[in-house]
Amino acid sequence: MHDITFPLRWRIALIAPALAVFIAFWLLPMAVLVQVSGNGDAIATYRALLTNGRYMDSLVATVVLSATVTLATLVLSVISGLLLARREFPGKRSLVALLTFPLAFPGVVVGFMVIMLAGRQGLIGTLTQKLTGDRLVFAYSMTGLFIGYLYFSIPRVIVTVMASATKLDPSLEEAARSLGASPWQIMRDVVLPGLAPGLVAAGAICFATAMGAFGTAFTLATDIDVLPMTIYTEFTLNANMITAAGLSVILGIVTWLVLALARSATGSAVAATA
Structure with a gap:
């Protein structure tokens, strides 16, 4: 006993x-x-939120932005991660360290860097004014927010891709190559399926991070209407605790559903490649 x-x-x-x-x-x-x-009547509260055009537009914009950032991050990270995992060259360790350095930056710093790049006095605006006479400014828009989210999302996924790439069996690629498969076919039929579990998991985390990121959006917020900023506005400027809490729950549910789907897909991918 x-x-x-x-x-x-x-x-x-x-x-x-x-x-x-x-x-x-x-x-x-x-x-x-x-x-x-x-607020004593959850059905009425959430019905009002879900039928409010401004709130739903903000939710849709947040989901679209997060999905776009995730897709772009996965594409760029797979290309860069495979190169870094499979090639040795002088300065590789320093390059990997620099690529992962943005993980140490808070969202406010990332937003400030986007302003320095594409703000009213930014580098891109200065160059375009000299070349074309017009100053290109997009830091305070969804494009600027996209660049900011991309900046801190890529390092997370690159690390995952590099770790997953080292676990791939080289003999599978050699076998496909000996059978006459092209590099694209090897990538499509061998490499990507092998990376799939890690990519799905990393993509889900990337999506969830972009959905809830606030610091960068707050720094750049001018023509930006994403749900974290809407929640902040309702909570601080309008003192509307009920709406802010309800939108927070909706944001959490949407993010949780994506993570749950990713866990399911990861399990299926693992079973398919086993």
Whole structure:
């Protein structure tokens, strides 16, 4: 009896800190958020939110932007990650370190860098004015936000691609090459399926990060209407706690659904490549 109880106590002791953090920093805040958003009549509250054109336009813009950032990040990261994982050249370690350096930057710093690049006094505006006479400024638009999100998303996915690429079996590519497969066919039929679980997982995290990112959007916010900024506006400027809480729940549900689909797809991909 003592042998059975002792391991159980250890299991409880080990899981207790994680459980306490989960309850204190996720479960209780989410419960309060849902309670506030319901305002005594959750159905009426969420019906009003989901039928409000401005809020839904903001949600759609956020989803489209996040999906576009995710797709562009995956394409660029696969190309760069495979090159870095399979080629050795002078300065490779320094280049990898520089590519992953943006992970240390908060969103406000990323937004400021976008302003320095494409703001009213930015590098691109200065160059275009000298070349064409017109100053090109797009830092304060969805294009600027796209560049900012892309900037801090690529390092995360590149690391995943490089780790996944080192686990690929080179003999599969050699076999496909010996059978006359072209480089594109090898990429399509061998490399990408092998990378699929990691790409799906990294893409889901990239999407979720872009959905909830606030610092960059706050720094660039002029003609930007994404849901985190809408929530911030309702909470701070309008003092509308109910709407802010309801939109936060909707944002969380959409993001959670994407992560759940990614977990399902990752499991299917693993089973297919096994």
